[in-house]
Amino acid sequence: MKRNTLIVLIGAVLVIITALLLFVFQVRKSEEAVVTTFGRPTRLITEPGAYLKWPKPIQNVYKYDQRIQNFEDKFSENYTLDSITLMTSVYVGWQISDASVFLATFPGESAVSLPNAQSKLEGVLRSAKSAVIARHPLSDFVNANMQDLKFGAIESEIEQSVQSQLSTNNYGIRIEFLGFKKIGLPENVTQAVFDRMRADRQRLISLAENEGRKQAQIIESSADSEAVRTIANAQAVATGIRAEGEAEAAKTLSTFQQNPDLAIFLLRINAWEQSLNQRSTLIFDERYPPFDLFRNLPTNSPGRQP
C-alpha cells in the first residue's frame, strides 16, 4: 500500500510538472513572444514573466530575441565611381521591431526564422551597398588625408538605404547600426599594389645608395682638392725659401771677383771633376799629362836605347 501510494505520488508530481510545462511558459527580459491560437497571432508579450497558455496544437508560443542581432555579410566586390574594384564587408546590427509582423514575414521558430530574416537582410544589404559604393570614388574610402575620408558618410548612406527598404516592405525588423568590417582589393590588384610598393622601395634603395656614392665622391674630391692646394702652397713657399738662399749666396760673388782667373779656373776644374762619374771610360795617349810620363821612361829593349 505504501509503495502504491509512493508510485501514485510520483505519478501525480510528474503529471503536475507536465501540466506546468504544457500550460505555462516564461518570457525573458531579452525576449518577446507571440502567442498564436490555431495559427492566428492573438497575443504579443513584451514584458518578462510567466504566462499561461493552452497546450499545442491549440496555442503555440513563438519567442524571439528582442536584443540587437549582429552579423557580417560576405566579403564582396563592388565597383567604385572611378572604376576600381573594391572589396568590402560590413557588419550590421538589427532588431525585431514588431514581433507579430516578424512572425508573419518569417514564420517558424526563432531558430529557423532568425537565420531566414538574416539571409533576406543580407540580400537587401548587398544591393544597397553596391549602389552606394558605386557613387563614391576610392579616395572616399581610403585617403592619406583623414579629412577627405567619407567613411562614416558612406556607412550612413548604406544604412539609410537598407532601412528604407525594410520600412517600405514591412519586414518587421529595423537596422540599428552598420559599419565597414573589412575593405580590400581583389587578388590581382593586390599583387599590383604589392609590385608598386616594391618599386617604391627599390626607388628608395637606389636613392640611398647613390646618395651615398655622391656624397662619398664629393668628400673625396674635396679632400683631393684641399691636398693639392696645400701642396701647391708649400711648393710656393719652398721656392721662396730657395730664392732667399740664392740671394744670400750671391753675396759671396764679390769675393771671387778678387781674382777672376783663379775663380774661373777653379770653376772649370770643379765642373770637369763633377762631369766624370764612375762609369766613365777615358782614353788617353802618352802625350796627355800625367800619362806623358810614359814617353821618357827607360826600357830594356836594345833597339831603343836612349
Place this chain on the structure above:
Amino acid sequence: MERNVQKNGLVNLVVAAVIFIAAFVVTTYVNSLAGQACSIFLGLGLLVTFTGWFQMRLDENERLERLEVEELARARGESTLFETKDAEVFPAQHARMQFDRFFVPAFGVLLFLLEGGGAWLLWRWLAKASGGVVPERALPALSLFAIFALLLFLLGRFSVTIARLENQRLLRPGASFLLAGAYVCALTALGLAGIEAKFPLADLWIAHGLCVLLGLMAAEMLVTLLLEIYRPRVKGKIARPLYESRLVGLLAQPESLFTTAAQTLDYQFGFKVSETWFFQLLQKNLLVLLLAQLAVLFLSTGVVFIEAGEQAVLERFGRPVAMLEPGAHFKWPWPAERIYRYRTEQIQTFDVGYTPDAQMGQQKTVLWSLPHAKEENFLVGNRAPVLVQGADTDTNNMLKAPPVGFISVSIPVQFQITNVQAWAYTNADPTALLQDLATREVVHYLAGVDLNDVMSSNRLEAAQVLQARIQSAANERQLGAKIIFVGLQDIHPPTPVAGDYEKVVGAEQTKLAAILAAQAEAIRTNALSIARAFTTTNLADAERVQLVTAKFAEAALFTNQIPAFEAAPAVYQQRTYFQAFARATANARKYVLLVTNTSDVVIFDLEDKIRDDLLNLNVPSSPNSSSP
C-alpha cells in the same frame, strides 16, 4: 486466467505500439539524438511484445485443442486418440511446434541483426550528426517523454508482477521490455532536461549510452543463439523464450540484482546478511532513496555559488530581479529562477588583424618577412597615386594600381564588463559586436593615414586614438564594457613586400658606410698633403741653408787660395789640376795608348746591360692597375 494474460499481452502490444509511434514523432519534432536511440529500443520492444503475444495465442489454441480432444475422447470412451501424432488431429499443436522450431530462431537472428545493425548505424550517425535538440521544443518533448516513461512503468510493472506470480514465461519478455523502455524514456527526458539546464551535450551522451546498450543486447542475443544450438533438449522441460533478454530483464527489475547480491553475501559471510535490518531497509526503500536523491538534486538548484571575478543576473520567471555578487546565494529552484553568469572582473581579450597560430607562435624571432600569425592586410592611404603598366602592354591594358598600400597590424584589445545589465540585455552577442566595432575603428583609422606616417611618426599616437575610438563606439552601442588596453604590438608592411622594406634600411646603411669611407679617405688625403707640404718647405729651407753655407765656405776657401795662386800660378794650377784629375778618374775606366804612330781601332759596347736581378723582379699588382 489464461485469457486474462493474453489480454494483458494484447494491452502491452497496443501500448508499446502507440508509445513507439508517439516517441518517434516527438523525437522527430524535437530532433533529439537520445530520442532516436529510445525509439529504436521501443521498436525492438514492440517486436518482442508482438512475438510473445502471438506465441501466447498459439499456446492458448493448443490448450483449447487439447481440451476439445479430451472431451471428444471421453464421449467416445477411447484413449487411442491421444496416442496419435497426426498433424491433422492436432493442427494447433503442430502450428505451435512449427513456430517454436522455425520462427522463434529466425526471430532471434532477426533481433540480433536489428540490435547489432541498429547499434552500429546509430553510432556512426551520432558521429556525423549535426545540429541537435531544438531548444524551444525541449520542454514539451521532455514532458511527453516523462508521460511515456510513467505509462510504460505502470504497465510494465504490472505485467512483470503478473508474469512472475503466474509464471507466464511468454508475458515476461514483453513486460521486461516495457519496464526497461520506461527507464530509457526517463533517460531521454533527462537528456532533454540537460538541454534546458544548459548542458547541451547531455542528449548526445545519453544517445551514446543507449547505443552501447543496444550493442550489449546484440552481443547477448548472439551468445544466446550460439548456446541454443548446443542446449540439451529435455522432453517436457519448458525452455526460456529465445528472444527474452536477460540484460533487459536485469534493467527492468534491478531488484533482482539485490537478490543476487544477497545470495553472494550470504555465501561469502556464512550467515544471512540479506536478513539484516540494514539490507532489508535498503531493499525496501531503494525507490524512496532514489527519489530522495532526485529531490535533493532538484532542491540543490536553489543554491548557487558565484565565483570570484563573476557577477550573475538572477531572473525570476524571466524577469531580472537581482544582481548576484561572488559568494553563496539562495534562489528558487529551477525553472522558477535562473542565473546567468558573466565574467565582470576578468580581463577578456580579442585580437584584431590577426589570428594567433600555435605553430607559427613557436618562432623565437618575430620577423616582418616571416608570417608569425594568420595576418590580415589592411588598406592604408598613399600620398602618391601611381599607374602601373599591366603585363599585357600590347593591348594597352593598363592595370590600375590605386593610390593605396597595404599594412599588417596585430592589435590585442583587452576589456572588462562594467555594466552586466547593458552587456546581457542590449545585444545578442556583445563580444562579437565589440570585436566588430574594434575592427571597424582599426579599418577606419588606417584608411585615413599614410602608410609611411603610420609606420613611423604616427605610430605612438595610433594606439591611444584607437583605444579612445573603440571605447566611444562601445559606449554609443551601450555595451557596458570598458576598453582597458589597445596594443599596437605589431605594425609592418605585408609579408610579401616586407623584405623590400628591410632592404631600404640596408641601403641607408650602405649609404652611410660609403660616406664614412670617403670621410676616412679625405682625412688621410688631407693629412698626407699637409705632411708633404711641410716636407717640401722644410726641404727648401734646408737647401737654402746648405746653399748659403756652401757658398760662404767656398768664398772663404777662395780667399785663402788667392795667395797660393799668386805665389806660384803655374804650379798651383797644375797641382790643382792633377789633384782633381786623380779624384775624378779614380774609379773611371781608363785606356792609355802608348803608341801614337799606329792606327788602332777600339770598339766600345756602350749599351747598358740589364742586371739579372731586375729581370727576375716580381711586380706586385696594383688595385688601380686597370685604370689608365
